[in-house]
Amino acid sequence: MHDPHEFLTALTLVLAVAAVTTVLFHRLKQPVVLGYLLAGLVVGPHVPVPLVANRAVVEGLSELGIILIMYALGLEFSLRGLLKVGPVAAVTAAIETSLMLWLGFLAGRAFGWSARESLFAGALVAISSTTIIAKTFGELKVTGHLRNLVVGVLVVEDLVAILLLALLTAVAGGRGLSAGQVAFAVGRLAAFLVGLLVVGMLVVPRAMRTVNRLGQSETTLVASLGICFGVSLLAARFGYSVALGAFIAGSLVSEAGEERPVEPLVQPVRDLFGAIFFVSVGLLIDPHLVAAHWRAVVALTAIVLGGKVLAVTAGAFLTGNGNRISVQAGLSLAQIGEFSFIIAGLGAATGATRPFLLPVAVAVSALTTLSTPWLVRASPHVAAFIDRKLPRPIQTFAALYGSWVEQLGGTSRRPSVAARVRRMVRLLLLDAALLAGIVIGTSVALGRAAALLRARAGLEAGLARVAVLAAAGALSAPFCLGLVRTARRLGVVLGSAALPHGAGLDLAAAPRRALVVALQLGALALVGVPLLAVTQPFLPGVPGAALLILLLAVLGVGLWRSATNLQGHVQAGAQLIVEALAKQARDAAGGGEAHALDDMRRMLPGLGEPEPFRLPATSAAVGRSLAALDLRGLTGATVLAIVRESEGAIVPSAAEVLRAGDLLALAGTHEAIAAAKEVLAAGAGASAAAPP
Structure with a gap:
């Protein structure tokens, strides 16, 4: 007291x-x-x-x-x-x-x-x-x-x-x-x-x-x-x-x-x-x-x-x-x-x-x-x-990845998909646990195992330790391979659930490949980094880290290639969206723009759910280029296409200057699109910043 x-x-x-x-x-x-x-x-x-x-x-x-x-x-x-x-x-x-x-x-x-x-x-x-x-x-x-x-x-x-x-x-x-x-x-x-x-x-x-x-x-x-x-x-x-x-x-x-x-x-x-x-x-x-x-x-x-x-x-x-x-x-x-x-x-x-x-x-x-x-x-x-x-392909991938995860959140609740995902997650955890057990057990018992091998086989002390480590490495190899294979299968299952294969021409192939590689990268990081943290006190130097970094680097290269292919897919899709909006921009019923984008969502899976937005004359974005506005950096949404009465429909570049009355096709997650609309609707007296 x-x-x-x-x-x-x-x-x-x-x-x-x-x-x-x-x-x-x-x-x-x-x-x-x-x-x-x-x-x-x-x-x-x-x-x-x-x-x-x-x-x-x-x-x-x-x-x-x-x-x-x-x-x-x-x-x-x-x-x-x-x-x-x-x-x-x-x-x-x-x-x-x-x-x-x-x-x-x-x-x-x-x-x-x-x-x-x-x-x-x-x-x-x-x-x-x-x-x-x-x-x-x-x-x-x-x-x-x-x-x-x-x-x-x-x-x-x-x-x-x-x-x-x-x-x-x-x-x-x-x-x-x-x-x-x-x-x-x-x-x-x-x-x-x-x-x-x-x-x-x-x-x-x-x-x-x-x-x-x-x-x-x-x-x-x-x-x-x-x-x-x-x-x-x-x-x-x-x-x-x-x-x-x-x-x-x-x-x-x-x-x-x-x-x-x-x-x-x-x-x-x-x-x-x-x-x-x-x-x-x-x-x-x-x-x-x-x-x-x-x-x-x-x-x-x-x-x-x-x-x-x-x-x-x-x-x-x-x-x-x-x-x-x-x-x-x-x-x-x-x-x-x-x-x-x-x-x-x-x-x-x-x-x-x-x-x-x-x-x-x-x-x-x-x-x-x-x-x-x-x-x-x-x-x-x-x-x-x-x-x-960021490089343009990575910008495009980042803008669309969130919308794919949103789609995945709905489809992964299907019983058949959920059961397969749970089974593969259990296999990942089991492989990681067994691998950790082998590493820790080898470290703790290395001296005793080497002494036993030296007594039984007559090997020198150094050679006996090398033999024990080699045996542990051989025993660990199947589980390392299992981690990689299961992560790959998990990515394929989730990617196919979010972006299903079409009956004929597979129009979702490019975005699905990018999503699968990203999910594989995430699964390996989620399992591999904790595994590395648990086993590092028992490892000499950084061999485990080197192996994990190598695997992630290989997947990173695969992600870059997939993102490059995705960029071409998005450009082609933007051209189709431009054509569809150009045909229906003046629909007398007033709902043609949304209807056109609905058709595009079915025809071009992987572009998220593009939504139309008419830029008001009072917007602070009027007269600013897309690069200066930096809508994607502020909100995460991207502008796929613009329909303008005087010029028709265009696929915009970063230097494109927005004008009053432009019809924008916005892509991204629902939250990103909502934030982008808020920024674009802000008056000229308001700050064009993303909502907190």
Whole structure:
């Protein structure tokens, strides 16, 4: 129990210094989060300033900040929203966390750290910061699909972090890991979440509706926070993060439809304790240890910024989100935060790592926190720039890929397709598990197996080790081949389901080939990157990485060739669309344009679902070229054809200048087309930017 005077002193120091630093950063137009971190450094024990706050008191208060930030985030993101982006978020998070675990481990080994320290380093760079994202998105008012996708990935990452904590606790205790321990940890977490959600859905929404009928804001606030802290405490009692419990509590209240009266009541309390949380992070920064390990700080920061942007962008794109959203999601998640501190703190407390790792983690978090608001703010422009610089065939492929995944989402629900997909996914997972078992088993038993072979066959020590490794390689080869073959079959099945073969001339051949190669690439990445992360601690050097990179490079070449063929298919299709629109553009019934495009959808599968849009005279796009407007970079939609009264129908180039009354044929996902229409309909006084 803390002394009341000591508690008051610590709280006064934190809030007073934080007030000064945040006003300063606000005047400098910098993120206020950095002001909080600076306040924590000032009131911490590591700088010669006579304003030292009690660290235990501040950390106790900061836990309330984590709970309230996560609760407010849950209020904005219902369980239905989570289920909607769940598969996409799970795939993206699996690729990202696996790649980051591998990169962090390699970085640790490169700096001469022990295997356990390197494992902790990989874990702490794998998890992005929910609190920093929530704060940044709130300040920049980021909404819509981007917010849902990023929050979904963060929730999956938090579940991964909880599992990592359970596994790292076993590693830190010297007990090692076994398949039984991993299965038990995963099963226990799943049972807790299912039980909590089932009971919560029965109790929380009804309770909140009853309380809200009283019409008393004070009662609503107290009741909602009671639910928040109650579920957080329940999660903590089961050995899980209070952040996870708080997020689920907010989602349960949101399911009652009562988030609107609760959000403005919770916000001031959340802001207060959220500020204390970030100050507590600044308290952990030790400039001397950071200076001693500055190379590691720089390297891990570069890994977080580069690796997360690449992995999240790739994962989000492979799940059909398009260039714009994928790049923005990647730039938004390029930081580490609270779970990284917990993981590094676990290593330091148990002696699994030396004391330097915690300050290094905080320094990396501070640097990536500094960059996060700028990256989020610049992400639409970066996405547009990347789209402009892509080769034309890849631009066309990227514009249409999302629409193919949308079609796949509907067709894959057919029982026959779903059954085949489930069977092949099980085969992929089985091959990966057996391959991982062979690699890990060989590494663990290599010395004993070589000694046995030397005793039985009379071989030299070096030759015996080579023989064991050769036998393990031969045993692994069928499973490696099985992974590649099953990924190929999975791509063919899904590609044929999304773009079926025609009865006569196969007009969908070119787009189907591109889709199949992309799906094969995604399947191998989804299985291969986690497999690499799991087996890397048991592999010498990077042979597994070299093999995976080689396979992905071969598929990348195949994707480029398919995209080049697709470009010709799209150009031919655009010519047909031009002709069809030219014939029916002046249909007296007024519905001929849509009817013509309906015919094109049947005749040219693979071009998505082109939709017509008449450009109004008030549009800000009038008088601008397609290159200057950069509609594809802003929204993900592309203009396949233009019908103009004075010139007839044309296939536009990037230099084509739009005019009032132009009839545009737009292609892309439904969301991309809706965003493109919004941009094109914006008046001349509005900014021609993509919706958030």
